[in-house]
Amino acid sequence: MPNKEMLLIPGPTPVVDEIYDALTHETYAHTDPRFVKIFKNSLEMTKKLFNTDGEVFVIAGSGTLAMEIAIINTIAPGEKLLVISHGYFGDRFVPLAKSFGIQVETIQAEWGQHVRKELVEEKLAEGGFKAVTVTHVDTSTGVMANLDQLVPVVKKSGALFILDGVCAAAAVEEDMQKAYGDPAYTMDVVLTGSQKAIGVPPGLAIVAFGPRALAAREAMPAVTGYYSDIKNWLPIMNDPGKYYATPPVNMIYAFNKGMEIVMSEGLGKRYQRHAALGRAVRAGLSVYGMKPLAPEETAAPTLSCILYPEGVIDAEFRARLAQKGMVIAGALASLSGKAFRIGHMGNATEKMFVKALELVGETLKEMGHEADIEKAVAEFTKIYHSV
Template identity: 80%
Template sequence: MPNRELLLIPGPTPVHDDIYKALAGETMAHTDARFVKIFKNSLEMTRQLFNNTDGEVFVVAGSGTLSMEIAIMNTVAPGEKLLVVSHGFFSDRFTTLAKAFGIQVDTIQAEWGQHVDAAEVERKCAEGHYKAVTVTHVDTSTGVVANLDELVPAVKKSGALFILDGVCASAAIEEDMQKEYGNAEYRLDVVLTGSQKAIGVPPGLAIVAFGPKALAAREARESVLGYYADIKNWIPIMQDPGKYYATPPVNMIYAFEKGLEMVINEGLDTRYRRHAALGKAVRAGLAVYGMKPLASEEVAAPTLSCILYPEGVNDAEFRSKLAAKGMIIAGSLASLAGKAFRIGHMGNVVEANFVKAIELVGETLHEMGKEADVQGAVNEFKRVYEGNL
């Protein structure tokens, strides 16, 4: 089932034929020993993805939003305090979600396109007695990547749990739960994600990794305000997928196993370099057309870019013309709506996808009466990509 369109939005991302073939496999009973073996293998590779050797991983039917809920609901009790470190629209969703569970929420908000100052986070944590802090690794509204080297120590000095939203980052940027950020105690406590972005699998799976301190936070509570999202109900299943709690999405697990096999076989370090090179190269190529990223290169994400339009380019017309050519990109949100577009460069995409994308952008600008050096843009993309691999 070849992809008929060039789907370059913040997610879902293009799906490799081998993953489609796995998804289309004959549905087995969820207790079938053959399926149990597939599920176990998927869970083991999920642990490898996050280097989560002393915690637990959870893979359940749902979306990234469910992953957020699982992460917050199981670690922060009603009345306790959560700090949201926000680099954009999707970071802010933690605030609404947490308030639904009666959690007290404070927010540190960066200007869109900028980083939150780690020193401000450290000061806030020292004063606020927070149970946990959320950080969105890549905010898909702004294309800003969080600086974990600065933020993890800033949070962990206070003893708060560090909850990382990896929805637009996992399998493209390092999220190593054994990594020590300057101190043996300064590690990621929760990483949450979904299947449909850099992992390259269709939407449908909520994926969450809990470290020892996050598991202890749930164990210390008698109950939580949930049933399906309560990790205590899922731990026996994740340790033995032959047991039953709720019917797993059998075919999605087939696809997930194949997707993770592709990730692991490519090699995590190689995959991280490829994504970093693609991000830099896409932004460099589009810059030839006078299209500037919202985020400076120092804070720009490897997985997605928010690109400001040159003067006089109509957003709806531009994206509509590209869609007619088979290339799909996303509009921007909030105050950037109509002023910028968002382009994903993550998952199982390759160099040729973006050579074609940059050509189509140039052709579309020409059709709209704008000057565009298509060959120059393609050459710049190739130069930067090859120079950063």
């Protein structure tokens, strides 16, 4: 199925033909040995993606469900959670946790900036926090958290480290056995969805639990959920031929193919490609006077929040691009109308962004602004091949 548009929002991301083909495969029974084999294969690749020595869960649902699963299976009602937020999606942990009776405190960064490590140390020194959530890449701001700084601080306090990897997994390293300065300083939960850097259509919640997170669930007599209780899913993840709730058979086909593409490229090469693409896209757009909200030292490889030059009308700009077959996203909250968000992850290609820069330049000219398209493309190409 050929893509009729360039979908360059922060997710869903472009889907390639091989994944569409897998999605349209004949639906097998969910206990059919042929399907079970595919499901097992996708789970094995998911474990490799996160390099976990714990368990992974691939369940019908969205990234929001993955957030819920991570929270309710590690933190009991009345216990304390610290949310480290770099934007709108970090903030979403707050109402989610409160709805389950969890006590929540928050440290919020200025949009575009990192939370200062010292603030985290001071807050954790108060004691009593069962877990800390960090959004690896916040989809609202394009800021990537500094795990090298945050993981040791959190783990030293004794809290569990929960990483929201929705807009990072399969594009940025999320190694759950990586030690951040001490053998015990490793991440405990990583969660994501299928529709971002993995490059599969929306529909799957994906969560990896390390040994300490699994032990936390084991110590809880019950959780405030049924579908979200990992104890109900553990037997199925260990043997997908068993039944608990009907799995999304065709989505598993697509996910399996998407993960095969990820693994075929190689994780190291894939991370390098995303780093190069993010820098190059921002460099190309800067030629047009479009500046990223996040400076390069905090900017993510997967998406960018781009501030408009003076005089560019957001709704008109995005509408004109959409008419040309290029779809980008508006900004959120206080940045609404002042910026746009562009995704550059998953199956997105160099060729796609050369075309995107040309369309952006053409649109700016149509709206009465100057735009050196040749220079923008040249800058993009130079940076992409030099990173």
